[in-house]
Amino acid sequence: xxxxxxxxxxxxxxxxxxxxxxxxxxxxxxxxxxxxxxxxxxxxxxxxxxxxxxxxxxxxxxxxxxxxxxxxxxxxxxxxxxxxxxxxxxxxxxxxxxxxxxxxxxxxxxxxxxxxxxxxxxxxxxxxxxxxxxxxxxxxxxxxxxxxxxxxx
Numbered sequence: 543x544x545x546x547x548x549x550x551x552x553x554x555x556x557x558x559x560x561x562x563x564x565x566x567x568x569x570x571x572x573x574x575x576x577x578x579x580x581x582x583x584x585x586x587x588x589x590x591x592x593x594x595x596x597x598x599x600x601x602x603x604x605x606x607x608x609x610x611x612x613x614x615x616x617x618x619x620x621x622x623x624x625x626x627x628x629x630x631x632x633x634x635x636x637x638x639x640x641x642x643x644x645x646x647x648x649x650x651x652x653x654x655x656x657x658x659x660x661x662x663x664x665x666x667x668x669x670x671x672x673x674x675x676x677x678x679x680x681x682x683x684x685x686x687x688x689x690x691x692x693x694x695x
Contacts, residue, residue, distance in 0.1 A: 547602045548639075550632060552609070554583050556593040563615035563623045570625060573612045576600050576632075585616045605636055611682065628662035628682035635678045638669040646671040 554572050562568055567588040574581045579600055586592030600609065609630040615623040638652045646652075650671040655678075657663035664681040671677075 545603050547605070550600045550602050550609075550635075552598050552600065552630075554594045554596045554598065554611075556591070556595075557586075557613060558591055560590045560592070560613065561625055562590060563625060564617070568625065569616040570613055571616055572596075573614065574598050574600070574609060575612070576609045577603060577607045602632065602636075605633055608632070630680060630682075631661060634667070635669060635676070638676045638678070643671065643676070648672055652676055 552574060554574070557570055557572075560568055560570050568590055569585050569587050570589065570592050571585040572583040572594065574583075581598040581600065583594045583596040583598070586594060609632055610627055611630065612627040613625040615625055617623060634653060634655045641652065643652060648671065651668050652671055653669040655661070655663065655667040655669075657665060662682045667678060667680045669676050669678045
């Protein structure tokens with residue numbers, strides 16, 4: 543683990559109104575990549591509104607490398623279908639960590655990130671102090687190729 547700056551835990555909560563890729567439903571899962579790292583969520587069988595609640599941990603080596611979430615439909619006899627993707631910029635979260643904050647009241651908003659043409663946010667994202675840690679919630683939008691949304695935290 544040479545040159546690792548830290549570890550980042552991503553919680554994949556759910557997808558909403560994901561596209562139908564098979565005749566009746568989809569079997570979605572998420573592949574999270576950052577540089578050469580690749581992690582995969584569990585498969586949600588027959589569900590276009592999956593709730594994964596999976597926690598995946600990435601090693602942060604370069605703060606300029608985005609995190610990519612790619613949603614696929616699992617197929618048994620053919621190549622899995624790509625349903626869409628979105629990018630997470632880890633820099634706002636890392637900036638909050640570098641502030642060195644301590645002993646804030648739970649729920650204190652440390653930073654807000656607005657949706658823009660350069661990110662895949664469906665709504666404002668906030669970095670919040672929660673139980674001695676900074677947590678950032680994000681909801682991704684369909685403009686990045688995913689119909690509905692994928693909610694990583």
